[in-house]
Amino acid sequence: MEAGDGLLVRVRPSLGRLDGAQLRGLCEAAMAFGNGLIDLTSRANLQIRGVSAQAWPLLVERLKALALIHADPIMEMRRAILVSPDWTEGDDTVGIARELAARLAELPTLPAKVGFIVDTKDAPLLIGETGDFRIERGAHGGLILRADGRPTGVAVEPGDAVDQLIRLATWFLASGGADAGRMVRHRAPLPGWAQGALAPARVGMSIRPGSHPLGFAYAVPFGTVEAATLAQLGNVAVRLTPWRILIVEGGAGRTITGLSSDRADPLLRVDACPGAPRCPQASVETRALARRIAPHVAGGLHVSGCAKGCARAAPAELCVTGREGRYDLARDARAGAPPQRAGMDAAALLDYLGAD
Ligand code: SF4
Numbered sequence: 001m002e003a004g005d006g007l008l009v010r011v012r013p014s015l016g017r018l019d020g021a022q023l024r025g026l027c028e029a030a031m032a033f034g035n036g037l038i039d040l041t042s043r044a045n046l047q048i049r050g051v052s053a054q055a056w057p058l059l060v061e062r063l064k065a066l067a068l069i070h071a072d073p074i075m076e077m078r079r080a081i082l083v084s085p086d087w088t089e090g091d092d093t094v095g096i097a098r099e100l101a102a103r104l105a106e107l108p109t110l111p112a113k114v115g116f117i118v119d120t121k122d123a124p125l126l127i128g129e130t131g132d133f134r135i136e137r138g139a140h141g142g143l144i145l146r147a148d149g150r151p152t153g154v155a156v157e158p159g160d161a162v163d164q165l166i167r168l169a170t171w172f173l174a175s176g177g178a179d180a181g182r183m184v185r186h187r188a189p190l191p192g193w194a195q196g197a198l199a200p201a202r203v204g205m206s207i208r209p210g211s212h213p214l215g216f217a218y219a220v221p222f223g224t225v226e227a228a229t230l231a232q233l234g235n236v237a238v239r240l241t242p243w244r245i246l247i248v249e250g251g252a253g254r255t256i257t258g259l260s261s262d263r264a265d266p267l268l269r270v271d272a273c274p275g276a277p278r279c280p281q282a283s284v285e286t287r288a289l290a291r292r293i294a295p296h297v298a299g300g301l302h303v304s305g306c307a308k309g310c311a312r313a314a315p316a317e318l319c320v321t322g323r324e325g326r327y328d329l330a331r332d333a334r335a336g337a338p339p340q341r342a343g344m345d346a347a348a349l350l351d352y353l354g355a356d
Pocket residue numbers: 273274275276279280281282283304305306307308309310311
């Protein structure tokens with residue numbers, strides 16, 4: 001994909017995990033072929049930023065050698081499988097996700113953003129995440145197949161879960177789902193075999209920075225990290241989450257500049273898009289400003305380079321939007337909402353918020 005700082009190359013590690021060699025190789029590739037910045041996305045994927053058209057084929061070959069992308073671009077497009085990051089080897093999440101990954105050729109060609117969720121622990125973690133076709137732990141203890149946007153689903157067994165996912169995806173397309181774009185917007189009644197009254201199990205505790213049963217969880221402020229920072233983790237395996245948090249398997253945490261292990265870090269309450277100069281639509285800088293403002297804001301803070309609001313769709317307690325090189329400020333608002341104060345430069349904004 002094109003971005004303001006060059007091509008953006010998405011990497012979808014299998015089961016949301018990179019082993020030590022993959023992590024090292026990915027960091028080296030991001031520094032050699034990109035601008036050294038890596039995004040952690042809300043689908044628990046990675047994006048290597050700032051790749052030139054000349055470097056892109058070399059990067060793709062490197063990623064293939066690291067087994068981080070599928071050799072077939074069509075299959076790579078279909079590998080939109082988000083798994084709960086607390087999986088354990090041999091559990092239903094691993095079994096179903098691996099089987100689905102092995103049967104991608106059986107899927108129809110789905111709209112670009114359509115994806116799958118596999119979340120089978122007793123306390124699911126991905127209930128709040130978008131995913132069109134879902135296998136989840138049900139409140140009754142067994143697995144359910146659930147279409148996104150429907151509150152309940154139908155019982156499935158681990159052995160037929162992938163058959164049913166493929167069947168639901170195929171029905172989605174055959175019933176006109178491509179026009180809706182996503183399952184949540186597709187209003188066609190589900191076929192009888194996909195209708196059920198089984199609710200998902202109660203959602204589990206969210207993952208936060210600090211100690212975790214798998215090792216140690218670090219937050220990635222703004223969801224972007226320098227490859228050199230990630231490389232400091234050393235020869236370790238990491239798991240990705242959709243919440244700008246990565247889990248280092250095994251061991252204790254340590255201080256790494258650029259990653260946060262402090263649950264009270266004000267940056268954890270901040271959404272800020274790349275802004276200027278990285279995004280061509282931005283007329284203002286965003287993230288450095290957000291770092292200065294964050295300690296002075298009690299609730300959620302959104303700093304957006306323009307009214308599009310890519311970093312956050314929901315309202316934030318304080319929302320700062322760039323417009324024609326200046327900042328508008330609104331409370332309990334989305335980016336671009338009518339401002340309470342308009343047209344401030346950075347100094348005036350910092351002064352107003354007591355952050356100068
Ligand atoms: S919100 Fe605007 S400035 Fe920020 S990334 Fe999106 S388009 Fe670019």
